Amino acid sequence: MKTFKISIFAFLFGFLFFPFASFSQDTILLLNGEKYAVKIIKISNDSLTFVSPGKDGGKERQIEKIDVFSLISANGNEIVTYRQDTNAGNNFSVEQMRNYIYGEQDARRNYHAPMMTVMGVISGVGGFVGLGFYGLMVPPLTTALFSIKSPRIKTKCVSKPELIKNDYYMTGYQSVAIRKKVKNGLIGGIVSFAVSAVAITIYNNNK
Numbered sequence: 001m002k003t004f005k006i007s008i009f010a011f012l013f014g015f016l017f018f019p020f021a022s023f024s025q026d027t028i029l030l031l032n033g034e035k036y037a038v039k040i041i042k043i044s045n046d047s048l049t050f051v052s053p054g055k056d057g058g059k060e061r062q063i064e065k066i067d068v069f070s071l072i073s074a075n076g077n078e079i080v081t082y083r084q085d086t087n088a089g090n091n092f093s094v095e096q097m098r099n100y101i102y103g104e105q106d107a108r109r110n111y112h113a114p115m116m117t118v119m120g121v122i123s124g125v126g127g128f129v130g131l132g133f134y135g136l137m138v139p140p141l142t143t144a145l146f147s148i149k150s151p152r153i154k155t156k157c158v159s160k161p162e163l164i165k166n167d168y169y170m171t172g173y174q175s176v177a178i179r180k181k182v183k184n185g186l187i188g189g190i191v192s193f194a195v196s197a198v199a200i201t202i203y204n205n206n207k
Contacts, residue, residue: 025037025073025074026038026039026040026050026071026072026073026074027071027072028040028048028050028063028068028071028072029068029069029070029071029072029101030063030067030068030069031067031068031069031082031097031101032067032104033101033102033103033104033105033108033172033176034108036050036052037052037053038050038051038052038053039051039053040071041060043071045065046064046065046066047062047063047064047065048062048063048065048068048071049061049062050062050063065081066088068081068082069081069082069097069098069101070082080094082094082097084097092168096168097168099163099166099168099169099172100168100169100171100172101172102159102160102163102169102172103163103166103168103169103170103171103172103173103174103175103176104172104173104175104176105159106157106158106159106173107157107172107173107174107175107176107177107180108176109157110154110156110157111151111157111173111176111177111180112180113151113177113180113181113184114184116143116146116147116180116181116182116184116185116188117184117185117187117188118188119142119143119146119185119188119189120139120142120143120184120185120186120187120188120189120190120192121188121189121191121192122192123138123139123141123142123143123185123188123189123192124138124139124188124189124190124191124192124193124194124195124196125192125193125196126138127139127189127193128193128196128197128200129196129200133197135193136193138189138193139185139186139188139189139190139192139193140186140189142185142189143181143182143185143186143189144182146181146185147178147181147182147185150174150177150178151173151174151177151178151181153170153173153174
């Protein structure tokens with residue numbers, strides 16, 4: 001804990017004495033793999049206060065530290081704020097969570113699930129044509145059915161090839177990939193269902 005406090009002090013020291021260098025380059029890395037370029041104003045026990053350069057007129061915002069993996073200063077120094085704590089649901093070690101985040105980031109960049117969009121469209125149109133408005137449940141059921149299987153990870157999509165068989169990397173990758181599959185399937189299904197309903201209703205009224 002003492003080492004961690006010293007690291008945080010050094011981190012804040014850099015913000016205080018090198019404000020112009022850090023304004024647009026400091027980075028918050030979240031547990032979901034997302035990165036935000038910010039200027040950190042304050043670090044407390046439970047939260048971070050920051051501003052996003054060029055956004056919201058420099059309005060100060062806060063984020064809970066429980067959602068943050070690490071802070072990266074303008075000069076590249078990283079302070080890992082994540083701590084393994086099974087009582088808080090943080091079951092992974094720091095290294096395991098880092099690999100999990102690599103997986104999330106690769107899936108967010110490289111996995112797109114276009115076939116789930118196609119399946120969603122087919123289920124939406126088919127649901128309305130076959131069952132009318134009762135067919136609204138067809139897209140969610142189809143999406144759930146086709147999202148059960150975990151997506152295969154392609155080597156070309158892996159930023160660090162040595163992690164392709166790492167369990168934590170694969171778990172992170174698949175968690176994001178499955179969410180994308182579900183999102184694409186539901187959007188494709190619901191939109192196509194609505195379009196089908198409007199189009200067929202108009203057609204029937206104009207017969």
